[in-house]
Amino acid sequence: MEISASPAHVHHGEEHAHEHHDPGFLGKYVFSTDHKVIGVQYGVTGLIFLFFGFCLMLLMRWQLAYHGQPLPVLGPVLAKIFPKEMPGGVMTPEFYNSLGAMHGTIMVFLGIVPIAFAAFGNFVVPLQIGAPDMTFPRINMASYQAFFIGGVIMLVSFFCPGGAAKGGWTSYAPLADITDRAPNMFFTGQTMWLIGMVFLITSSLLGSVNFITTIIQLRAPGMTWMRLPFFCWAQLITAFLLLLAFPPLEAASVMQLMDRVAGTSFFLPTGLVVNGEIVNISGGGSPLLWQHLFWFLGHPEVYVLILPAMGIVAEVVANNTRKPLWGYKAAVFSALTLGFLSFIVWAHHMYLTGMGARVSSFFQTTTILISIPSVIILTALLLSLWGGSIRFTVPMLFATAFMPMFGIGGLTGIPLAFNAVVLYLHDTYYVIAHFHYIVAPGTIFALFAGVYYWFPKATGRMMNEFLGKLHFWPSLLFINGIFMPMFLQGMAGVHRRWYDGGASYDLAKPVLHWNAFMSWSAWLLCVSQFPFILNFFWSIWFGKKVDHNPWHATTLEWEAPSPPPHGNFLKPPVVHRGPYEYSVPGSEDDFIPQGKA
Amino acid sequence: MEIPYTVTARPDTGLWNAKIGIWLFLASEIMLFGGLFSAYVFLRIGADAANPWPHGLLNVPVGTFNTFVLISSSMTMVMAWASLKMRKFAQYRIYMGLTILCALAFLCVKAYEYNDKFHHYGVWLKNGEFITGHLEENTPESLTILPDIHHEGRHFWPETEHGAPREIKKADIRRWSNFTPKFSPFFAIYFTLTGLHGLHVFGGMVVNIYFWLPGSKLYRTNPEHLANRVEVSGLFWHFVDLVWIFLFPVLYLL
Amino acid sequence: MNNEHSADDHPHHDISKHVRRYMGVFLALLLGTVVTVAASYIPFKSNEVNIAVALAIATVKATLVAAIFMHLSAERWTIYRFLIITVVFAIGLFSLTALAFSDHIHR
Ligand code: HEM
Ligand SMILES: [Cu+2]
Numbered sequence: 036m037e038i039s040a041s042p043a044h045v046h047h048g049e050e051h052a053h054e055h056h057d058p059g060f061l062g063k064y065v066f067s068t069d070h071k072v073i074g075v076q077y078g079v080t081g082l083i084f085l086f087f088g089f090c091l092m093l094l095m096r097w098q099l100a101y102h103g104q105p106l107p108v109l110g111p112v113l114a115k116i117f118p119k120e121m122p123g124g125v126m127t128p129e130f131y132n133s134l135g136a137m138h139g140t141i142m143v144f145l146g147i148v149p150i151a152f153a154a155f156g157n158f159v160v161p162l163q164i165g166a167p168d169m170t171f172p173r174i175n176m177a178s179y180q181a182f183f184i185g186g187v188i189m190l191v192s193f194f195c196p197g198g199a200a201k202g203g204w205t206s207y208a209p210l211a212d213i214t215d216r217a218p219n220m221f222f223t224g225q226t227m228w229l230i231g232m233v234f235l236i237t238s239s240l241l242g243s244v245n246f247i248t249t250i251i252q253l254r255a256p257g258m259t260w261m262r263l264p265f266f267c268w269a270q271l272i273t274a275f276l277l278l279l280a281f282p283p284l285e286a287a288s289v290m291q292l293m294d295r296v297a298g299t300s301f302f303l304p305t306g307l308v309v310n311g312e313i314v315n316i317s318g319g320g321s322p323l324l325w326q327h328l329f330w331f332l333g334h335p336e337v338y339v340l341i342l343p344a345m346g347i348v349a350e351v352v353a354n355n356t357r358k359p360l361w362g363y364k365a366a367v368f369s370a371l372t373l374g375f376l377s378f379i380v381w382a383h384h385m386y387l388t389g390m391g392a393r394v395s396s397f398f399q400t401t402t403i404l405i406s407i408p409s410v411i412i413l414t415a416l417l418l419s420l421w422g423g424s425i426r427f428t429v430p431m432l433f434a435t436a437f438m439p440m441f442g443i444g445g446l447t448g449i450p451l452a453f454n455a456v457v458l459y460l461h462d463t464y465y466v467i468a469h470f471h472y473i474v475a476p477g478t479i480f481a482l483f484a485g486v487y488y489w490f491p492k493a494t495g496r497m498m499n500e501f502l503g504k505l506h507f508w509p510s511l512l513f514i515n516g517i518f519m520p521m522f523l524q525g526m527a528g529v530h531r532r533w534y535d536g537g538a539s540y541d542l543a544k545p546v547l548h549w550n551a552f553m554s555w556s557a558w559l560l561c562v563s564q565f566p567f568i569l570n571f572f573w574s575i576w577f578g579k580k581v582d583h584n585p586w587h588a589t590t591l592e593w594e595a596p597s598p599p600p601h602g603n604f605l606k607p608p609v610v611h612r613g614p615y616e617y618s619v620p621g622s623e624d625d626f627i628p629q630g631k632a
Numbered sequence: 633m634e635i636p637y638t639v640t641a642r643p644d645t646g647l648w649n650a651k652i653g654i655w656l657f658l659a660s661e662i663m664l665f666g667g668l669f670s671a672y673v674f675l676r677i678g679a680d681a682a683n684p685w686p687h688g689l690l691n692v693p694v695g696t697f698n699t700f701v702l703i704s705s706s707m708t709m710v711m712a713w714a715s716l717k718m719r720k721f722a723q724y725r726i727y728m729g730l731t732i733l734c735a736l737a738f739l740c741v742k743a744y745e746y747n748d749k750f751h752h753y754g755v756w757l758k759n760g761e762f763i764t765g766h767l768e769e770n771t772p773e774s775l776t777i778l779p780d781i782h783h784e785g786r787h788f789w790p791e792t793e794h795g796a797p798r799e800i801k802k803a804d805i806r807r808w809s810n811f812t813p814k815f816s817p818f819f820a821i822y823f824t825l826t827g828l829h830g831l832h833v834f835g836g837m838v839v840n841i842y843f844w845l846p847g848s849k850l851y852r853t854n855p856e857h858l859a860n861r862v863e864v865s866g867l868f869w870h871f872v873d874l875v876w877i878f879l880f881p882v883l884y885l886l
Numbered sequence: 887m888n889n890e891h892s893a894d895d896h897p898h899h900d901i902s903k904h905v906r907r908y909m910g911v912f913l914a915l916l917l918g919t920v921v922t923v924a925a926s927y928i929p930f931k932s933n934e935v936n937i938a939v940a941l942a943i944a945t946v947k948a949t950l951v952a953a954i955f956m957h958l959s960a961e962r963w964t965i966y967r968f969l970i971i972t973v974v975f976a977i978g979l980f981s982l983t984a985l986a987f988s989d990h991i992h993r
């Protein structure tokens with residue numbers, strides 16, 4: 036937070052001397068300032084959180100499909116760990132709410148953002164621009180540490196009296212303000228959630244300052260802006276979104292913390308009644324204020340989730356179609372527009388809060404506008420396939436699947452832009468399906484594409500192709516099995532937070548049978564991840580050894596050795612051409628690296 | 633391995649790394665305080681009959697004094713940097729020392745103000761009456777308050793007159809509290825904004841102390857680098873001053 | 887990006903010229919504070935006018951600090967770009983949240 040964010044301490048005397056000695060295990064893998072190690076740390080931690088968040092959802096799916104029944108196998112174990120929340124292995128509504136809130140929080144803030152932005156950004160961006168490291172290596176390390184502490188706080192919150200946060204990943208007031216106030220405000224799930232968020236926000240702030248400065252200052256000679264790979268553009272814009280959108284949520288978190296710990300009423304209206312009694316507070320606050328500040332972050336945040344994914348897909352697609360990216364410039368300017376517009380659409384999440392018609396119309400318009408640049412980028416990616424001799428490598432499979440999945444998610448967002456439609460669809464499973472199509476088979480597939488694609492750079496070994504395909508095809512099948520029926524349920528009116536999956540509501544009867552189908556799809560999706568986990572560890576030690584450029588790619592990271600040493604390049608790279616010079620007529624190879632004179 | 637452009641500027645951008653870094657950080661700080669200021673606006677516009685927006689609850693002379701202190705510190709800060717640029721190390725030491733002293737003074741005054749508020753009470757009676765004053769006695773059945781006497785209009789010097797002690801039955805009280813964040817939306821935002829601002833003052837002060845004492849050793853080997861670092865911490869310091877320039881009228885005067 | 891004369895490589899005599907400017911700004915800031923306080927005790931037509939006056943003076947003071955103390959008057963375009971975006975978004979945050987009150991149903 037303080038000025039320590041300035042690089043003033045980067046070259047602190049003693050530390051500097053320290054760097055020249057053999058750093059030892061701790062210095063090399065735990066307290067490393069090397070961007071590649073930090074990238075891998077972020078990646079591995081993020082993947083673990085991603086899997087953990089996924090498991091929370093698997094538990095919830097049991098409750099939705101077979102509500103009220105004790106959980107098989109895991110039930111007795113959970114009953115031991117959480118006797119109050121899972122008595123006899125049966126999930127209480129409170130625990131269901133905790134799982135839901137923490138699933139969202141962990142997936143977004145501890146899973147996808149750290150992997151998509153921090154892990155890939157840290158590992159790949161300095162290599163792609165030809166830099167020896169990030170501009171502020173020590174701040175980079177601090178960023179990871181803040182993230183780690185934030186994550187631990189979130190996990191610890193499960194063991195607070197009353198359990199983890201229950202107010203949804205959006206922590207809407209007044210509910211989140213007043214839950215679990217007793218016996219002690221400090222050690223409660225929601226308070227922990229807020230403190231954890233402050234750490235996570237600080238972490239991404241430090242990260243984004245570093246990314247932007249690095250991309251501006253450390254580009255290799257000849258790396259002009261229009262020669263920058265699309266992935267770096269995506270990361271640059273993402274960094275700006277994090278830098279400017281997160282602080283208002285930090286402010287809001289501090290205010291909610293004040294509401295909970297100091298008894299203020301920032302988000303509590305006058306005359307608030309809880310359990311039939313007027314709460315002894317000053318009142319005069321507004322729940323709407325929380326929503327404004329939350330969604331001021333929240334909408335840019337969804338582009339934080341998608342932009343790096345688009346960047347990864349662009350790299351993989353250009354490499355595997357052996358063609359220049361179609362409409363590179365259009366894609367760059369669309370991404371810039373997207374970044375800008377994403378700041379002025381936030382209240383489309385708030386149509387039903389009674390904020391008034393004038394505001395609604397404004398946000399309706401901007402929301403429709405923002406779908407234009409999204410479509411341009413998707414079109415650029417799709418048209419890049421046209422006429423290419425496509426190599427269906429594992430990263431390419433995931434990248435290709437990204438496109439229709441993102442397309443479904445994006446197109447189903449358009450009806451949601453209209454407040455008349457949202458009157459019906461708001462807070463139903465339709466919304467859940469909309470954004471999961473973008474984030475799960477969209478972003479997460481892109482992340483897998485990235486892992487398979489850059490794995491040889493990080494380790495010097497390929498991941499196994501057969502296991503990769505065994506990971507891809509079932510994943511694609513089952514992930515659609517989970518989310519496609521959600522559209523049907525949502526259109527039938529099933530609410531996103533019903534604890535019994537809608538069994539006690541008549542309106543849900545016709546679509547209730549989908550619950551078991553979706554749950555089984557989810558569990559099978561989990562099984563489909565085992566080839567990946569196996570592949571990941573097996574390949575680290577036994578994968579096929581490769582040289583520096585196994586994919587015959589053009590961008591600079593492939594000119595460094597695999598894995599790159601401390602300082603990255605053997606000789607300082609110089610850039611002579613654009614990022615995607617594939618199949619250039621008249622050249623002997625079908626690719627010309629950016630650094631080739 | 634050396635990171636390029638830590639001291640000298642990159643030719644095409646004309647900037648060294650930390651300059652960009654600190655400005656980006658300040659940009660995020662603008663959004664952080666922007667979020668809180670927009671909360672202020674939101675709460676103030678939305679103030680209702682039960683919580684009308686109060687005026688004149690803060691001590692204007694003390695606030696004015698603190699504004700002077702912070703403005704002076706901004707001046708000494710920029711002079712500290714200029715001294716380094718002119719390679720006058722002794723002068724740098726003096727100006728930096730003064731900056732730190734001002735920061736300390738600011739924090740002490742703020743602590744005094746907070747403490748003063750914590751000893752002030754407000755009581756809402758069930759019949760709609762609202763009393764402020766000092767607490768004389770607090771028993772299970774009743775409170776004894778030395779009520780403030782308010783005169784018409786606005787006053788520069790705070791009113792310190794008290795009326796005769798007044799005993800109030802707890803049964804007649806709807807709500808009572810001292811002037812802490814929970815007292816009202818105004819005090820909530822006042823303490824949050826000034827608290828966060830105070831943290832920034834404290835953080836800036838710590839960094840400045842570092843550059844004043846141990847960090848200044850760098851002068852012998854690379855004076856330009858030290859000047860750059862002091863410029864960075866100066867930029868942060870001026871920003872903290874700049875925030876106060878808005879905080880002061882918004883909270884104390886309007 | 888652009889190659890104008892850098893704000894950082896002033897020769898030293900240049901800096902000593904700046905010192906007088908810093909003192910001028912310092913005095914202006916002190917004066918501005920006095921004026922703000924005084925103006926807040928003038929009963930203008932409505933409280934809104936008082937608010938406008940105080941904020942206008944504060945903006946002038948802040949501009950002085952930013953332009954002179956923080957050297958923004960001669961900074962690089964990269965920095966200006968950052969700040970322009972930031973200010974646009976900050977204004978968006980202010981005005982759009984306040985817009986919620988332009989309808990009669992709010993809260
Ligand atoms: C392509 C244009 C898009 C449009 C027009 C759009 C529109 C909307 C609207 C209006 C809502 C609110 C629905 C409601 O709560 O009633 C919504 C929810 C959501 N959208 Fe999108 N969206 C788009 C793209 C995206 C993208 C790219 C993401 C990225 C991950 C995303 C993630 C989300 C999330 C997470 C929510 C739900 C938030 C919640 O209530 O928990 N959307 N979308
Ligand atoms: Cu949105």
